Amino acid sequence: MTAIVPALTIEHVAVHFGGLVAIADMNFVVNGGELLSLIGPNGAGKTTAFNVITGFLKPSKGEVRYRGTSLNGLKPHQVASLGLVRTFQRTSVFRAHSVFDNVLTGLHLSGRSNLLDTLLRLPRERASEQELHDAAWEILTLVGIDKQAHELAGALPYGDQRLLGVALALAAKPSMLLLDEPVSGMNASETGRFMRLLAKLRDRGMTILLVEHDMPMVMGVSDRIVVLNYGRIIAEGPPAAIREDPEVIRAYLGQAGAKRAAHA
């Protein structure tokens, strides 16, 4: 591995919804090029962490930094333009538009024509649109949904919609991708396709923060894992260590599982 450089730093972040403490005091770092998984039972605060990192939610306390820039007070679109792009836990695509138009919309940040170019449809507008079209095909091919380019997003099979969600995020040209339960609800072959995409992205040096319940997958792809329970980090380390951690086993499997693990 090359030198370890922190990409995303989360420092003393807390989120309170009224009396409910969704995140208590969260600290962790995602290094450049790393795949870090954030796991934990439902309601642990994983999606809330994503919302804080990507500017959808203001933390009650603490700071998030990306490549040295504080994200405090930034709006979601500003966070995205810094290269930090998320997907959503609930399938999120522009349903009424074709797959191709979805990605074209996702490429918003890559456009370089101004208002006048657009209103008069000047050569720069046409050139910019051509670039965006080419880039859209590239992304569709990378994700493997180029054959469905002209189908309506809302009419795609579930797994393809999830992949389109990732394609939309990739269109924003991220340097770091945050994936919120990307394979939930996918069948085995769809999950397989997603794993291959993930490997391709890692080859390109993409930093990835992954939230996922599929444990075999998490254990297989992660460099490190952070375990969250009731808004607190209860463990952090490489997959092998997490698998053995008694507190993680208790949180995940309940007392029975903890006993079984203790006897093992």
Add this chain to the structure above:
Amino acid sequence: MRRFVPVIVVALLATVPLWLGDPYILNAFITTGIFTIAAMSLNLLLGYTGQLSLGHVAFFGIGAYVSALTALGFDVELFDGFHVVHEPWPVIYGFILAIVIAGLCGYLVGKLSFRVRGAYFVIVTISFAEVVRLVALNWVELTQGPLALTNIPPVTLGLPGIGYANLYGKTGNYYLVLGVGVIAYVVIKHLVQSRIGRAMIALKENESLALSVGINVTRYLVLAAIVSAAIAGAAGSLYAHYLRIIDPDIFLFLYTVTMVIMVITGGKGTLAGPVVGGALFGAIPVIVRSFAAPEVQWILYGAFMIAIIFVLPQGIVPAIERWFAPRPSKKQLVASQSSVSAE
């Protein structure tokens, strides 16, 4: 084939003054054209960004007053002894100022209300229109109040060295409105079929998703409000110089409602929608008028609108597009209902 429909329609419209003898009908064509331009501008906001401007006539009326006052000149006392005097300018400056100032008002209203959208935007736009109406009504020194601004000069067209012509006549005004209408259509088409338009449609359909890919939602809403208000201002200017008299009734809520009806029945979020809706609701009063009393006219007008919304909830244009679409599956039909006419 589809791409030629607008060209054919414009070509046909260009022949109208050549064979239409009835000045009353030509007048209806002109006012319909002006309101169709206003409806096209409203559609940019309502159809593409999903924001309902229920005070849209304010931008139209501001355009009319700005243009008329620029051309007429004025002398108002702001506070004791301090006069602002404006000598009459050529009408073309009035037309340009109408666009600029209406656009600025669009910017202000957009900035004020888009931070908290939805119902809030509706309220801000209604209030804005009412405030502007009260100003027009009560600032008598500037606007003549209910006495109306009269003797507004007609549009002058021409080039230095070649000569100028005043558009007193209906034929000249007809072609002027047609020309401005075509420009407005093309500008809106370029806008909505671009990266900017995709951003506007995206924020309407799924705001979180739009934000997540870096679309500055507020910025594109305000941009839509500016362009929309500017085009409405242009339409207002045409109105003032065609009728040559305007009074504060130009700000009546009824006009906004008429524009909304044109957009919704024609098909919001489609380029042709406001044109079809505008033509329809421009024609109905003319037709109904020949056989019904004024009160009955309004009832028929309303009944017709309800009937269209009931039969074609998405509007006329999307229904026609669906009719000609190449046998889409039922699933696609449902999904495409809120979609924009494809390229």
